[in-house]
Amino acid sequence: SQTIHQWPATLVQPVGSPLSLECTVEGTSNPNLYWYRQAAGRGLQLLFYSVGIGQISSEVPQNLSASRPQDRQFILSSKKLLLSDSGFYLCAWKTGKTQYFGPGTRLLVL
Amino acid sequence: GESVGLHLPTLSVQEGDNSIINCAYSNSASDYFIWYKQESGKGPQFIIDIRSNMDKRQGQRVTVLLNKTVKHLSLQIAATQPGDSAVYFCAERSGGGADGLTFGKGTHLIIQP
Numbered sequence: 001s002q003t004i005h006q007w008p009a010t011l012v013q014p015v016g017s018p019l020s021l022e023c024t025v026e027g028t029s030n031p032n033l034y035w036y037r038q039a040a041g042r043g044l045q046l047l048f049y050s051v052g053i054g055q056i057s058s059e060v061p062q063n064l065s066a067s068r069p070q071d072r073q074f075i076l077s078s079k080k081l082l083l084s085d086s087g088f089y090l091c092a093w094k095t096g097k098t099q100y101f102g103p104g105t106r107l108l109v110l
Numbered sequence: 111g112e113s114v115g116l117h118l119p120t121l122s123v124q125e126g127d128n129s130i131i132n133c134a135y136s137n138s139a140s141d142y143f144i145w146y147k148q149e150s151g152k153g154p155q156f157i158i159d160i161r162s163n164m165d166k167r168q169g170q171r172v173t174v175l176l177n178k179t180v181k182h183l184s185l186q187i188a189a190t191q192p193g194d195s196a197v198y199f200c201a202e203r204s205g206g207g208a209d210g211l212t213f214g215k216g217t218h219l220i221i222q223p
Contacts, residue, residue: 006153034210043199043215044154059210090153097142097203099211101153 002027004102006091012108019064019078021105023091026072032094033074035066037087038104044090050074081109122220129190131217133183133200142203144211145174145185149196157185157198187219195221 003026013019025031032051036044046059048066056066063082067075074091086109091102123129135143141162146154160167160174160183167174173186183200197218201211 043213046210049210098144098156098159099201100156101146104151104153106151 006102010106016080021076023074025093034092036090039087120218129187131185137204140202140204144201146199147196
């Protein structure tokens with residue numbers, strides 16, 4: 001069966017520091033992968049998606065970037081974090097029309 | 111603004127009662143809808159989906175109803191249990207890059223003992 005992993009689970013970072021969040025998927029090949037951010041009390045905002053290695057599409061302009069160095073690995077990065085980058089970051093993969101989510105990473109920027 | 115929204119941010123029901131969570135969408139071209147359940151501190155969990163060519167779909171203790179005329183989606187949970195306490199999101203697939211989904215803000219379902 002397919003599983004999706006995210007780490008770290010929780011992260012506290014100072015403003016201006018770099019960021020790297022990792023997502024990996026097992027049990028599937030060439031999945032569509034997604035990064036979402038969920039701010040407190042709000043819905044999910046799509047940040048990036050990828051249909052294959054090295055293929056990244058950005059949905060909103062922001063302080064973040066994404067990369068897909070391997071088929072089942074999706075990385076979310078930032079060179080300098082802002083306070084507004086705090087939130088719950090979710091990775092998802094798609095099969096058919098349905099997206100399945102990872103456990104999430106809670107990021108607090110201080 | 112968002113094309114998918116919820117009528118109520120919080121819904122409180124008695125344990126054992128049925129719950130109905132509502133969702134309105136604005137894109138008549140949306141062809142697929144999903145309900146997710148998100149417990150505190152966890153990622154959303156798929157509950158049930160429905161295609162636009164259907165009006166109703168049933169799962170285990172859950173039923174999704176789709177009214178395309180008024181662009182309304184609902185999730186019915188039968189005999190709610192304490193474990194049903196969570197935030198419930200509806201999502202619609204309206205096309206766009208890589209079949210992205212648009213999510214509502216969610217309804218927090220609280221189960222009273």
